[in-house]
Amino acid sequence: MQNNPLLQAIERLALRKGSQLKALGQAPVDRISVSRYREALGLVADPHLGIPPMLIAHLLRPHANVTVDVRPQETIDTVLNNPVNGGTEVTFLRPLRLDEIISGKVILADAYVRDGKSGPLAVVITEARYSDAQANDVARVRSTMIYRGAIS
Amino acid sequence: MTKHSLAIEDIINCKAGDVLATLTMPAVTMTQLAFYCAASGVTDPIHYDREFARRAGFLDVVVNGSLRVAWMAQILNDLVALSGFLERMNCSHRGVMLVGTAPHFEVRHQSHRSAPDGSVLVEIKVSVTAASNICDVGEATLRLMPTWEAAKE
Numbered sequence: 023m024q025n026n027p028l029l030q031a032i033e034r035l036a037l038r039k040g041s042q043l044k045a046l047g048q049a050p051v052d053r054i055s056v057s058r059y060r061e062a063l064g065l066v067a068d069p070h071l072g073i074p075p076m077l078i079a080h081l082l083r084p085h086a087n088v089t090v091d092v093r094p095q096e097t098i099d100t101v102l103n104n105p106v107n108g109g110t111e112v113t114f115l116r117p118l119r120l121d122e123i124i125s126g127k128v129i130l131a132d133a134y135v136r137d138g139k140s141g142p143l144a145v146v147i148t149e150a151r152y153s154d155a156q157a158n159d160v161a162r163v164r165s166t167m168i169y170r171g172a173i174s
Numbered sequence: 175m176t177k178h179s180l181a182i183e184d185i186i187n188c189k190a191g192d193v194l195a196t197l198t199m200p201a202v203t204m205t206q207l208a209f210y211c212a213a214s215g216v217t218d219p220i221h222y223d224r225e226f227a228r229r230a231g232f233l234d235v236v237v238n239g240s241l242r243v244a245w246m247a248q249i250l251n252d253l254v255a256l257s258g259f260l261e262r263m264n265c266s267h268r269g270v271m272l273v274g275t276a277p278h279f280e281v282r283h284q285s286h287r288s289a290p291d292g293s294v295l296v297e298i299k300v301s302v303t304a305a306s307n308i309c310d311v312g313e314a315t316l317r318l319m320p321t322w323e324a325a326k327e
Binding site for chain 1: 199200206209210212213214215239240241243244245247248251255259260261262263264265266267
């Protein structure tokens, strides 16, 4: 085991690859949430004019106990710090429908070390999977967080 | 947000690098960021508290990364709203976007191919600039359906 706390943290996380980090619960694609989200994007609030694709990443947030959204887990390992957002990849398997129920969970997709200009970087990828009432996947959001340091 | 919906005939003769769409949004306002923070449950004050953002080393309030992802998805979704759907998208943040700047989106064709069901898969690249700085880059796959009825199924 290396003495570098960042490398140690990644070794710990690598053992948890594929494991579920959080259950996000379930929520309806209700008209109020769609209206508020449309308005927040600068669109006309009427929910019948379409459901913004990225609503999926926010639908379950108010129902979760902790902060879970398109941002990766900022506290996935308490040792890792100084994070930067490394990007988001979303796969839309079908559009959302008004009033349907969506459930979600977050898994740890990957954790590895990459060389940076000033030393090793910890790359942590989480994946939020969203499904409908029939357990069919409707979307997946893969988020990458890069940690530039660790507390020793 | 976008006005024109892409169709298969629009892209069939496109080459890599051709511009498919551009859009400049109005300058981002504090009100808009407050609405977004309320709608999405964001509590980080750098997205709505000017003094806090300045103490944190930013010139002004910072536009949420997830809002930027949502705008990109919305613009691409609108681009195929009448002809297909947005199938996949990734977005990487390359710089900070501040309140008061007007994001400019440019969508470029990368490649396209026919699928067995008659649809056409279009690979595109997106770049977003604000105040002359590159803020976000993205790639996406759009699926264009041969008929309006197929697109609505």
